[in-house]
Amino acid sequence: MKTKKNIYINTIGCQMNVYDSGRISSLLAAENYTPVSSFENADLVIVNTCAIREKAVQKVHSFLGRMQALKKKKPFLTVVVAGCVAQQQGAALIERFPQVNIVLGTHAIDQLPDLLRRVKADGQPIVEVALTETIHEHPAHSVIPSVDREVTGFVTIMRGCDNYCTYCVVPYVRGREISRKPESIIAEIRAMVQCGVKEITLLGQNVNSYGVKQGLTSFPELLARVNDIEGLERIRFVTSHPKDLSDQLIASFGRLNKLCNHIHLPVQSGANPVLKRMNRKYTREAYLEKIDKLRRVSPAIAISTDFIVGFPGETDADFNDTIDLMKTVKFDSLFAFEYSDRPEAPAARFSDKIPSDVKYQRLQTLLDLQKEITTQNHAALIGQVFPVLIEGESKNQMKKPEAGIIELSGRTSENRIVNFAIPSDSLLDMDDLKGQIMNIRIEKAFLNSLRGIAVENQTEFLKPKRRHSHVA
Missing domain, CATH: 2.40.50 (OB fold (Dihydrolipoamide Acetyltransferase, E2P))
Structure with missing residues (x-):
């Protein structure tokens, strides 16, 4: 009989990390690990990490510093670093934080039970960060324990990214795009619905390109199949790259009764020169045209977005174009960040960096405007x-x-x-x-x-x- 052990998972970052943490929890439930709410009570601590912004990496390093103190009290504690920071920093994490036992890359989640056994057997730290060209089709039931009795759930439909935006490390830490088979996705969602899940969010770095490289079902076709699942009430998806937002996908908002009336469509900037340097592969005008098409199909659709302010070379005129685009679209909500250099990303080598005080002021201006827009949008809903x-x-x-x-x-x-x-x-x-x-x-x-x-x-x-x- 396996000894009962406690596990604590600290998830930092995006919804895909939340989903991956659920997979980890499910895998280790079969190894008799029970989740606990405090790392002080854990035998195994896993931090699932994000490398998209410097602040997220700092959170990881701070947490690992706390693990050093805990391991002095509990020398048999096992510490695992998973996710994008693990993939990016690899063995350097163990050099800096010797309390770490396993560095688990983004493609190695399913190896974790075996890696834990190896660490227990010989006590040597392990770094597993190889990127593969295949995607593991886990059994439909494998993520269910983590979502049991929950109303909403996440399902990853693809992994990686082929877009290579100049500010982003995702292609380097998540690998190239590869899609799961539609049959596997449908089976997983059906199993989750049987456990009471009513709303599913389909996840991918760019869901709009689902299936394209492998000649699988297109994303709009996948949505239609998910829409037919009995017992499922709502469908959401993130994230969409504007250049791949097809007319067929836009039409889905008028055709599919379970598809939620919301889309997250990151624009990043309202200025064409900045978009070009970001390698976003669309223009301001093309983005606005897609917004117009969405609202013609579904006039009340909610649209959220992402912005990066202070990208290298961004002029006052460029920033004013961003403000003008915000006033034109009137986004329902947004996520906005100051640009920061990321290791491996090409923009880190750009020389025309924006001063910190300018980036800060631009971010505050943008956020203040969005508060006004959101307040107006919400006030218009009273009585509905x-x-x-x-x-x-x-x-x-x-x-x-x-x-x-x-x-x-x-x-x-x-x-x-x-x-x-x-x-x-x-x-x-x-x-x-x-x-x-x-x-x-x-x-x-x-x-x-x-x-x-x-x-x-x-x-x-x-x-x-x-x-x-x-x-x-």
């Missing part, structure tokens, strides 16, 4: 009714529960957070409520969320869900 998928208790309910009511939180199809209260009912517990879709009328608008009231009487509308057994 939206179907909201209940994800669980609101933060307010968890902090300050109020007698006689339960405050819930969920998201609209447009990916807006909505909080609302209903009378508590002893016949309905949280497992009954999670995953239900209720029509909510918006009464108040805030910067990061909305507040509303249920249109229906919940005692008539909500019905206890069938309890889902685990699929093995």
Whole structure:
């Protein structure tokens, strides 16, 4: 009988890392590892890392410093560094942080159980960072324990990137694009739905190019197949590269009833000279044309984006073009960052860097404008009714529960957070409520969320869900 052991996973970075951490947890559940909420109680600590920005790398190094102190107290503790920093820094991590036992590259997740056995047997650190040209088609049930009883889930449909934007390290740490077989993806989603998942987010560095290199089903065709899965309520996807956003995919927002009315379409800059130096392979005009097509198909579609400010060579005029594009599109939300050099990325060698104070000021200007736009967008929603998928208790309910009511939180199809209260009912517990879709009328608008009231009487509308057994 295998000895029971505790595992703590610290996930830093994108949704793909969240998915990979779920895979790791599932793999190690078969090795009798149980997740714990504190690394002090763990026998195995894994930090799943992100190398996209310097701040994320600093978080990794800080965490590993804490592991050095913990390992002095617990010499038999095993420490694993996984993800993009592991892939990028390799053996240098062990040289700098000798408390690390395994450096697990982005293509080596499925080797982890064997690597742990090797470390236990001989005590020698292991670095496994080889990039492969194949993608592991894990069994449909292999990620289920990590999402059991959850309403939303992630499914990776492809790995790697072939775009080579000059600021980005993804092709170097995740490898070239390779897509999973559609049958494997569909089987995994069906298994998750049987465990109660209602909303799936399909993940890839550039989902729009899914299947192209291998001659597989196209991404719009894959979406149509996922849309046919019984019991699934909603479909989302990230991330889309604007140059590969096809008319067929745009049309999917009008054809597929389960596809959420939201798209994340990173633009990075509103200036053509900057886009060219970034190697984004589209122009400002082409981006705006795709926004126009999306809104013709679905007028109320929510559009979010990414911006990098202070890219090398960005002039005041270039930044003003970015501001002008924001005012034109009126994005629902965005992620914005100051440019920072990344090892291996070509832009790190560009000589015309922007001073830190200029980058900071441009970022604040951009964020202030987005606050105004979001405030206006949200205010326009007051009085409207939206179907909201209940994800669980609101933060307010968890902090300050109020007698006689339960405050819930969920998201609209447009990916807006909505909080609302209903009378508590002893016949309905949280497992009954999670995953239900209720029509909510918006009464108040805030910067990061909305507040509303249920249109229906919940005692008539909500019905206890069938309890889902685990699929093995």
